[in-house]
Amino acid sequence: MKVLIIEDEKNLSDSICQYLADENFLCEVADTFDTALEKISLYDYMCIILDINLPGGSGLGLLKELKKNNKNDGVLIISARNSLDDKVFGLKAGADDYLSKPFHLPELSARVAAIIRRKSFNGNNIITFEELQLNLGEKTAIVNKQIIDLTRKEYDLLLYFISNKNKVISKNAIAEHICGDEMDLSGSYDFLYSHIKNLRKKLVQSGCPDYIRSVYGMGYKLSLS
Amino acid sequence: MKLLTRYNYINLLSTIAIFVLSGVAFFFALHLTLLKQMDEDLRIEQREITNYVALHDMLFTPVEVKDQETIIEKTKRPYEKEKFKTVELDHHEDYRQLSFSIQAGGEWYNVIVRKSLEATEHITRTVFAITFCTILLVLFLTVVINSTILRKLWQPFYTSLDLLQRFKVNNREPLGLPASNIDEFTFMNSILERTTAKAIQDYERLKEFTENASHELQTPLAIIRSKLEMMMQGENLTEYQFNALQSASEALDRLARMNQSLLLLTKIENEQFDNKSFVDLAQIIQQKAAQFVEIWQDKSLNISLDVKAVQLHANKELIELLLNNLFSNATRHNYENGYILITLSQRRLCIKNTGHPAPLNRKHLFQRFYNPSNNSTSNGLGLAVIHQICTANGFKVDYDYKDDLHIFIVTFINESTQTYLP
Numbered sequence: 001m002k003v004l005i006i007e008d009e010k011n012l013s014d015s016i017c018q019y020l021a022d023e024n025f026l027c028e029v030a031d032t033f034d035t036a037l038e039k040i041s042l043y044d045y046m047c048i049i050l051d052i053n054l055p056g057g058s059g060l061g062l063l064k065e066l067k068k069n070n071k072n073d074g075v076l077i078i079s080a081r082n083s084l085d086d087k088v089f090g091l092k093a094g095a096d097d098y099l100s101k102p103f104h105l106p107e108l109s110a111r112v113a114a115i116i117r118r119k120s121f122n123g124n125n126i127i128t129f130e131e132l133q134l135n136l137g138e139k140t141a142i143v144n145k146q147i148i149d150l151t152r153k154e155y156d157l158l159l160y161f162i163s164n165k166n167k168v169i170s171k172n173a174i175a176e177h178i179c180g181d182e183m184d185l186s187g188s189y190d191f192l193y194s195h196i197k198n199l200r201k202k203l204v205q206s207g208c209p210d211y212i213r214s215v216y217g218m219g220y221k222l223s224l225s
Numbered sequence: 226m227k228l229l230t231r232y233n234y235i236n237l238l239s240t241i242a243i244f245v246l247s248g249v250a251f252f253f254a255l256h257l258t259l260l261k262q263m264d265e266d267l268r269i270e271q272r273e274i275t276n277y278v279a280l281h282d283m284l285f286t287p288v289e290v291k292d293q294e295t296i297i298e299k300t301k302r303p304y305e306k307e308k309f310k311t312v313e314l315d316h317h318e319d320y321r322q323l324s325f326s327i328q329a330g331g332e333w334y335n336v337i338v339r340k341s342l343e344a345t346e347h348i349t350r351t352v353f354a355i356t357f358c359t360i361l362l363v364l365f366l367t368v369v370i371n372s373t374i375l376r377k378l379w380q381p382f383y384t385s386l387d388l389l390q391r392f393k394v395n396n397r398e399p400l401g402l403p404a405s406n407i408d409e410f411t412f413m414n415s416i417l418e419r420t421t422a423k424a425i426q427d428y429e430r431l432k433e434f435t436e437n438a439s440h441e442l443q444t445p446l447a448i449i450r451s452k453l454e455m456m457m458q459g460e461n462l463t464e465y466q467f468n469a470l471q472s473a474s475e476a477l478d479r480l481a482r483m484n485q486s487l488l489l490l491t492k493i494e495n496e497q498f499d500n501k502s503f504v505d506l507a508q509i510i511q512q513k514a515a516q517f518v519e520i521w522q523d524k525s526l527n528i529s530l531d532v533k534a535v536q537l538h539a540n541k542e543l544i545e546l547l548l549n550n551l552f553s554n555a556t557r558h559n560y561e562n563g564y565i566l567i568t569l570s571q572r573r574l575c576i577k578n579t580g581h582p583a584p585l586n587r588k589h590l591f592q593r594f595y596n597p598s599n600n601s602t603s604n605g606l607g608l609a610v611i612h613q614i615c616t617a618n619g620f621k622v623d624y625d626y627k628d629d630l631h632i633f634i635v636t637f638i639n640e641s642t643q644t645y646l647p
Contacts, residue, residue, distance in 0.1 A: 015451035080443035102447035
């Protein structure tokens with residue numbers, strides 16, 4: 001699965017590349033408007049991570065170019081300009097999602113995965129982690145052909161964890177994913193604990209090993225061991 | 226006291242003083258002149274008598290004339306010298322009299338010639354009355370003329386004052402003072418224009434700086450966050466490294482949030498939230514409360530929600546942010562098993578919460594980076610955001626501390642601003 005990262009900050013694109021590579025994404029980087037234009041006209045990508053401010057032009061111009069050429073690449077805009085106008089304009093121009101800087105890598109990864117799923121399977125598919133199955137269309141979790149009774153938030157959490165399997169996700173990243181980033185929680189993430197505790201309990205009760213574990217109180221990780 | 230009132234006051238007092246003084250002087254001058262005239266008349270009478278005596282060496286029997294009396298008496302003790310005198314006779318009438326002695330036929334006679342002062346007094350009174358009426362008229366006219374003409378003259382001043390009063394540094398509109406052909410007003414207006422233009426410019430620069438700084442910070446913040454999150458994935462981290470990572474990412478979260486708040490403040494000031502619609506406030510409050518319910522439960526807070534249906538014409542996004550900040554504020558500064566009381570009425574939204582048992586400083590409360598508790602989880606921008614959102618929507622936000630409760634009141638009715646009218 002090829003992903004193109006159009007971002008002029010090498011430090012940032014490196015991190016994104018590295019993080020996504022573990023999820024079996026094949027990442028390419030373009031750091032100027034012109035190289036990006038060349039790449040998108042030559043190749044097809046499952047998803048393009050697009051920065052708005054680029055040397056040589058605006059990311060929105062690239063987006064228009066894509067749509068003009070009837071390309072079906074998924075586009076996730078990442079912008080430092082946390083402005084509604086950019087967001088509205090980007091989404092209107094055909095971007096699939098918008099994420100403002102500074103974002104959490106797990107969030108980026110989850111959104112890229114979601115875009116790719118939507119593009120390739122029309123959003124109606126099942127993702128699996130060992131014996132765990134998530135039906136994205138029906139938003140249900142299944143273990144051993146048995147549907148687990150999860151709340152909406154627990155389901156979201158589980159999907160988020162599976163999208164970032166084997167990765168430590170900080171509490172802040174989880175809280176912002178669950179509550180949205182406009183909610184000023186400022187360090188009071190204790191409420192997450194009960195959510196995650198309930199999710200783990202339900203998974204274990206359904207006969208699934210406890211895949212989610214706390215990492216030094218810093219965050220959580222879903223992994224085999 | 227208004228300028229015109231003050232001017233009229235001074236003007237009136239001095240005019241009255243001048244008129245009273247001149248009136249008194251005029252009265253006496255007139256009185257004395259008329260008396261002198263009367264004395265002249267009496268002298269003529271005296272001369273007639275003297276002439277008659279010189280011619281005939283005898284006195285005549287006086288003829289009765291209206292308002293005039295001549296009394297001639299034979300005497301052993303003649304007056305030493307002639308004398309003018311004002312006397313009041315039995316029927317309460319003032320008379321001017323001249324008394325003198327004359328020798329006729331070897332005998333001494335005392336003669337008194339009198340003339341009634343009634344006519345003189347009448348003239349004095351009439352003249353005085355006319356003068357008094359004139360003074361009143363003049364005073365009245367002065368006040369009227371002053372207030373109309375002065376008002377007209379000062380009109381440019383009041384126009385400038387009014388425009389200045391409506392001036393807001395964040396409106397980006399220059400004052401636009403009208404031209405005047407009075408030098409002083411032209412000068413004043415040019416100074417005002419220059420000063421306000423400078424204020425606008427400074428404000429714009431400051432805002433631009435904040436905006437640019439915040440925007441430019443986003444990318445480095447994104448880099449740091451991504452690096453920290455990559456480091457978290459490391460397999461063999463020591464506990465020390467984990468702790469350091471955690472502290473660093475918590476500090477980064479605070480920094481990111483602070484930057485986000487600063488950006489938000491700038492955006493509100495730039496009026497980037499100008500699309501207003503009718504917002505069902507009660508519904509949004511219920512939604513927000515549902516979002517917060519877990520956090521409240523976690524802190525064992527007792528919540529009371531008393532919400533009436535209220536429609537507001539405002540920006541929905543801002544209203545949501547406002548509630549976010551108000552609720553976060555009431556939650557964060559609360560303690561376990563504390564209370565949050567939310568009441569919404571047609572006029573106002575009131576949020577009361579328990580917390581630190583001392584009132585906050587009303588003066589600095591809504592200033593940016595005011596953080597009395599030095600609470601590291603608070604960036605001191607939450608209340609500034611609340612204040613800014615209220616201002617942008619024409620609301621008013623107040624703080625109060627009563628019965629150990631911190632009370633934040635958002636009043637929706639915008640009070641019309643007072644204007645200066647001459």
